[in-house]
Amino acid sequence: MTISTTKKLLGATVAASVIFALAGCGQAPAESGGDAGGDTPDFLPCIVSDMGGFDDKSFNQLSFEGATKAADELGVKLKDVQSNAETEYGPNITNLVDEGCNAIVAVGFALSAATVEAATANEDVDFILVDDAADNDFDGTKDADNIKPLLYDTAQAAFLAGYLSAGYSKTGKVGTFGGMEFPTVTIFMDGFKQGVDHYNEVKGTDVQVVGWDGKTGSFTGGFEANQDAKQVAVNVLDQDVDVIFPVGGPIYQSAQQAIKESGKDVALIGADADLFETDPSTEDVVLTSVLKAMDLSTYEAVLASGKGEFDPETYIGTLENEGVGIADLHNFADKVDAGLQDEVTQLQQDIIDGTVTVNSYLSE
DSSP states (O other): OOOSSSOOOTTSOOTTTTOOOOOOOTTTTTTEEEEEESSSSTHHEEEEOOOOOOOOOHHHHEEEHHHHHHHHHHTTEEEEEEEEGGGHHHHHHHHHHTTTOEEEEEEEEHHHHHHHHHHHHOTEEEEEEETTTOOTTTTSSSSTEEEEEEEOOOOHHHHHHHHHHHHHHSSEEEEESSSSSHHHHHHHHHHHHHHOOOOHHHHHHHOEEBBBBBBOOOOOOSSSSSHHHHHHHHHHHHOOSSSEEESSTTTTHHHHHHHHHTTTOEEEEESOOOHHHHHHGGGEEEEEEEEEHHHHHHHHHHHHHHHHHHOSSSSSOOOOTEEEEEEOOOGTTSSSSHHHHHHHHHHHHHHTTTSSOOOTTTOO
């Protein structure tokens, strides 16, 4: 028996032949997807990435897939622009407004300030902000009425991954590290640790978590797969962990390389997308992935905007509404005890039912 969400992420596998014509700051964004002359020919959906790019095999890619699917269904073209530096976020969004975009998807919390500024100045445009509450003054409310935040309580799904990892570990040590210490990153790490702690409580064991103690931990300082990320991964692996959970888009690639060079039998846990499907190179190392259905929620938000039914209320993905989940075990299905798999399946239902509580800044 394998662990899976009820609903698969939309378009989890991207064709290798897709090549994005990515535009930089000051240039008109490229066009992709859809056929002109559909049901809403005057509707122009647009999307802008953070520095990870639309081929990050993670949240940028999933959001792009969702927006593309919505554009195709509406019979229109999607305009996309990739950001290559933080200084491009504002200008890129401004370019999309100037292009006449009716709905703009901004991918990632790093674009929050630029999105709020543009939304405030362009109240007739629907803005969809992925992975941020658009509350830059921290007063508990979003800063512009025409922004729809898409948030995900990934602590719930990471709780399952933590419990699974604790039961799978042979060394009694599992590890995690993040890109930068932001709530959208540490929410994964919080849930992961809570899942390990729950396993210890249920089983009377003492599996340890390396890289996050619930308050602070190991971070690479960015979201690039570079030497810094690899060194952080090495530091975690050197503490005898046999499961590692990198949180921060492409930084999993650095962990994968560190595992390979270590020669150790270490399992990798993916974040955001099912790495087994988005990156075939991970097939023999990825235990499971903590999923955020950014493709589904982005698709629904863009589609609603195109139909004139845009709802700016905040969306929060949970296990119950299938906005978050845990991926199949794929090649690890035969390596994980069937009883443990059944426990994780039951644990997912217990979280949905409220029998088991997972704490996060979103659950509060």
